[in-house]
Amino acid sequence: MIKTIVNDKQLLFGIIGLVFLLAVAAFAPVIAPENPYYFGPDVLNKPGMNGHILGTNKLGQDIFSMIIYGTRTSLQVAIISAFISGLLGILIGGVAGFFGGNVDRVISELINVFMMLPTFFLILLIIALFGNSIYNVMIVIGITTWPGNAKLMRAQALSLRERTFVKAASAMGESKLQILFKYIIPNGVFPVIANTTVGMSNAILTEAGLSFLGLGDPNIVSWGQMIYDGKSFLTSAWWIATFAGIAIVITVTIFYLLGDGLNHVMNPKHSKGKEV
Template sequence: MQNNTTTTEPTPNGGEGQHLPNETYLQYVKRQFRKNRLARTALYFTYFMFCVAIFADFLANDRPIACSYKGEFYMPVVQDYLKGMGMYRYPKELNNVDWKSLEYDWSFFPPVKYHGNGIDGANPFVPPFTSGSDHFLGTDQVGHDLLAGLIHGARISLSVGFISMSIAAFVGISLGAMAGYFGGWVDMLISRLIELFLNFPTLFLIITVVAFYGANIFFMMVVIGLTGWTGIARLIRGEVLRIRNMEYITAANSIGFPAFRIIWRQVLPNALAPVLVSIAFGIAGAILTESTLSFLGLGVPAEVVTWGAILDGSRSATFAWWMAIFPGCMIFLSVVSYNLIGDGLRDALDPRLKT
């Protein structure tokens, strides 16, 4: 009898949804993700913004990166960090000095010679790209350099996004894994807790916290994290329910491994894939929430520069279009980038979900 069954071999370039020989699952996901040009471009943009946030003080600062003053060598940007940790003290003549007014032997300043909250009081409302001005993207109503504000604002926005979603991921993964693995009354209790937290409006809860404790970025990140874990918990619960009856989990139980060891070392590594998508979307939502609160004047203290705070200043100066366009574009690009990364991860992790 003739056998009509055919075997499909992977194509040399890795066909749609096919694994290459000796390819791990992680390598497969990376290869599928790279095929999505929009997601790949968005990832490169987030890498760029991550670098901007880390090196913000070296990109926009009113102090030199390195200089020689009266024969002595200084690195004020680095030494400021050391001073904050109690590891360095400036000479008395350099305490509270205007570094830009000093006469150096030589100096190397950042590309933008203004700090995020520095003020050039003589140049308010300077339009962008003005000839002869060193404010490349203009200034606001009091003389804050807009480009410096955008650079330092990236640090706040990314911090809120990553820290708040780290809190949400930790809580959601922990509770969701316990609910899915143990089942019974544990599952019922955690499911009711999820339903309870789903009814908490994040925005109004943060406004309530601000009313009691004042604008505080730490409280904002905690509230966003403690109200954003429910979706992650439900995803993890569903994945753990699917995995817990598989043979290798049954074998681990029969050997006598502790339940929490099985959860953290055997179950979760195989259940985290959908959570990465949810975290990417969650970071975008956290950045948007922070920008909304800062726009309303409720997110962070007034002296902290954020994209939303810059956008808020444009309401009282409608003619200064650059105060709305540039921070608005940064918020838009950041939110869209994380959403595109989430879409790319979803398609890479499960090609059947592609639209």
């Protein structure tokens, strides 16, 4: 396993990057020089001025501290929304592919309907109706991004249900639900895991987009909120939005590398190609 990770550079860099992000989030109180919610007297200080590494914003908040604590928000959004999306996709797609027939037709049409909907505008509508707390944002992103995972799981289930070990389990008297949760889902979940990891980066971008439009949670520190606050000062205090944007780019790249690397490792065709 370790050899596989080392050989796949994308997965290796993705894992190193993820460990770095988790460490920053875990030790944020130690790394951050100030409380990011503290409104100090140093307003719109340039990077390096008065001990502020990345400067301050219009309220005197330390940008570096906000970037550090924003890591927690981004990881929280990424992990929880991706978990909801992955769980829904696995269950719905697994049921559709394994049971087939009318169940598959109905669920497939439901998936197609959700995939045709303009997801971001649907998220905007739900946020406008139910509020823009960070928990609402995470839940909404999760329940609007599951169709891609469902299609992947459905394809896996359609293939796995014809395998010998599944037919043997059915012949031995195991119920369909037992087969679904013991054989179909555990053996077909790997492509969904890779896709969900990539989906984490999309969740971060979605949260940042909502915050940039003024629909993020104003009570928390997030990179999208920093860009929203700094867009009015791009010519006079560029550092407010710029460093938050760089943090988003780096984090999204890490999750893309991780997801792409997992896809390489978990894809049987890729493995066979490397053996040849």
